[in-house]
Amino acid sequence: MEKTIPVLEIFGPTIQGEGMVIGQKTMFVRTAGCDYRCRWCDSAFTWDGSAKEEIRPMTAEQIWERLYELGGDRFSHVTISGGNPVLISALEELVLLLKKKGIRLAVETQGSRWQDWLYHIDEVTISPKPPSSGMDTDFAMLDHIVKKLADAGRASHMSLKVVVFDDIDFDYAKRVHRRYPGIPFYLQVGNADTAEADDAALRTQLLARLEWLVEKVAQSNELNDVRVLPQLHTLLWGNKRGV
Numbered sequence: 001m002e003k004t005i006p007v008l009e010i011f012g013p014t015i016q017g018e019g020m021v022i023g024q025k026t027m028f029v030r031t032a033g034c035d036y037r038c039r040w041c042d043s044a045f046t047w048d049g050s051a052k053e054e055i056r057p058m059t060a061e062q063i064w065e066r067l068y069e070l071g072g073d074r075f076s077h078v079t080i081s082g083g084n085p086v087l088i089s090a091l092e093e094l095v096l097l098l099k100k101k102g103i104r105l106a107v108e109t110q111g112s113r114w115q116d117w118l119y120h121i122d123e124v125t126i127s128p129k130p131p132s133s134g135m136d137t138d139f140a141m142l143d144h145i146v147k148k149l150a151d152a153g154r155a156s157h158m159s160l161k162v163v164v165f166d167d168i169d170f171d172y173a174k175r176v177h178r179r180y181p182g183i184p185f186y187l188q189v190g191n192a193d194t195a196e197a198d199d200a201a202l203r204t205q206l207l208a209r210l211e212w213l214v215e216k217v218a219q220s221n222e223l224n225d226v227r228v229l230p231q232l233h234t235l236l237w238g239n240k241r242g243v
């Protein structure tokens with residue numbers, strides 16, 4: 001029997017709101033399940049049980065059909081996020097199918113697991129979690145993932161992205177950058193209020209945090225070759241799901 005993938009949502013076309021391909025027109029496939037429980041997770045519905053009725057076990061072919069139904073010929077890039085999609089070995093079938101269709105692929109993961117299908121991903125964003133998340137980083141695993149991709153000549157296909165909420169997270173970000181100096185490094189503004197329904201209020205709060213983070217980076221002699229970014233989709237559409 002064909003393997004299935006637990007899918008929570010498929011949406012797009014939209015734009016990638018974060019990181020190394022920010023602004024890229026893309027479709028999203030969001031898988032269910034995470035091995036972390038970040039305090040401030042903006043996609044907690046993927047793992048906290050609140051959307052468990054929406055999880056669909058889908059084959060790679062069914063996912064492609066849904067992507068095509070939504071996007072038609074108006075997309076050439078797909079982002080796989082979660083949850084942690086790298087928990088799911090069955091994603092290999094989807095990855096190979098989408099590659100065969102000529103689609104460029106990105107993945108969002110926290111760097112706690114490895115799958116061989118990561119070798120086929122055009123943009124792997126690894127987002128190790130800072131202290132404010134309440135999670136501990138397994139640096140041996142992170143070393144392993146970075147080394148596997150680098151050894152396979154995939155260094156230019158990955159980046160590191162650390163979400164920063166406070167000074168302690170900022171120190172953690174510096175530590176991560178120091179450990180992997182050659183990997184493109186992004187600092188991302190943390191959204192502290194994932195329940196805020198007032199988009200204008202959220203935008204004001206996020207822009208103030210962006211200004212704070214830019215100033216911190218500007219004053220650092222360790223973070224010279226880095227990029228600071230907000231979540232563009234949150235600035236545009238607030239905490240709305242499926243955008």
Ligand SMILES: C[S@@+](CC[C@H](N)C(=O)[O-])C[C@H]1O[C@@H](n2cnc3c(N)ncnc32)[C@H](O)[C@@H]1O
Nearest residue numbers: 040041042043082083084108109110127190191
């Ligand atoms: C929802 S996660 C899914 C992928 C994977 N589990 C991970 O964390 O990298 C996608 C991205 O959103 C970021 N993120 C989650 N909650 C956030 C928040 N409240 N503010 C800013 N970024 C957040 C994560 O750090 C990650 O880079």
Ligand SMILES: Nc1nc2[nH]cc(C(=O)O)c2c(=O)[nH]1
Nearest residue numbers: 015016017018081108233243
């Ligand atoms: N537009 C948009 N960009 C994103 N980049 C990363 C996302 C995610 O939840 O992984 C995300 C998302 O949910 N929407």
Ligand code: SF4
Nearest residue numbers: 034036037038041083
């Ligand atoms: S690792 Fe990602 S999906 Fe999992 S809880 Fe943290 S932010 Fe959410």
Ligand SMILES: [Mg+2]
Nearest residue numbers: 042043081231
């Ligand atoms: Mg998101």
